[in-house]
Amino acid sequence: MIEPREEIALTVTPLTDQELERYSRHILLPEVGGAGQQKLKRARVLVLGAGGLGTPVLQYLAAAGVGTLGIVDDDTVSLSNLQRQVIHSTESVGQPKVESAAESIVRLNPNVGVERLPIRMNGQNALELISRYDLVVDGSDNFAARYMLADACESARVPLVTAAVGRFDGSVTVLKPYEADSEGRQNPTYRDLFPEPPPEGLVPSCAEAGIIGALVGVIGTLEAMEAIKLITGIGEPLVGRLLLYDGLAARFDTIIYRRRKVKQG
DSSP states (O other), X not given: OOOOOHHHHTTOOOOOHHHHHHTHHHHTSTTTHHHHHHHHHHOEEEEEOSSTXXXXXXXXXXXXXXXXXXXXXXXXXXXXXGGTOTTSOGGGTTSBHHHHHHHHHHHHOTTSEXXXXXSOOOTTTHHHHHTTOSEEEEOOOSHHHHHHHHHHHHHHTOOEEEEEEOSSEEEEEEEOTTSBOTTSXXXXXXXXXXXXXOOTTSSOOHHHHOOOHHHHHHHHHHHHHHHHHHHHTOSXXXXXXXXXXXXXXXXXXXXXXXXXXOOOO
16 A cells, blocks of 8 residues: 655545545445545556556546546657557647646546646656655656666655556566565565666567557556555555566466575675
8 A cells, every 4th residue: 555645645635525426436345445535536646658558547547536647758649649549639649748648637537636747757857756756657668768767766665567568468567676575575676577678679669560559558457457556555466476468369477576686795
């Protein structure tokens, strides 16, 4: 479970009658209930990227009633995005992605606050940005951004839900390396899973290799589910587990990974 930042928790108001109706299917769940919905309402979640993965993350977290969504993206909507980035529309082409996504979120759920960040996250600003939020969800599309984000979240002690997609497959995991598991072992880092990025040019981008549009919906929705679990404190997050999805075979597999031992001397 995520403990909200103290100054944010003090500003949360009770659920209104409209919110109680809107989130009634959540509240009916004993695992969530009114208390869990309040946790969602006071949560602040930063999403890196309003593209393929970021689209379902933003849509489902907004629909779930997450109180504040921060969107980091310095790109604009292009026509080729619309095959998979369904938070945007044909009328959004040429518009900054943070603006297009924010407009869609407000239409979906006006109770959600949106913080537009039309900038590129880098090693200089990542820690400052992340420190304002309770949770980060990675919707980036390259290894450099994933390593940078994982390092910054570890330094800020903020949970990270991270994912990657290929042409027909994808993966999801949750990183909380600043905590220990139930047996007292330190949770693994991103580098315990991927010690170093692949050589440049080895893994083609979506623009080079193509990607099936519905795939990012599957993986991004799994990221949203992990985020909701972390916020409400339900279930078992994918900490130390990499969930793999093969879209062509319609198969899920899980890989368990641990913190690597540091060699002495």
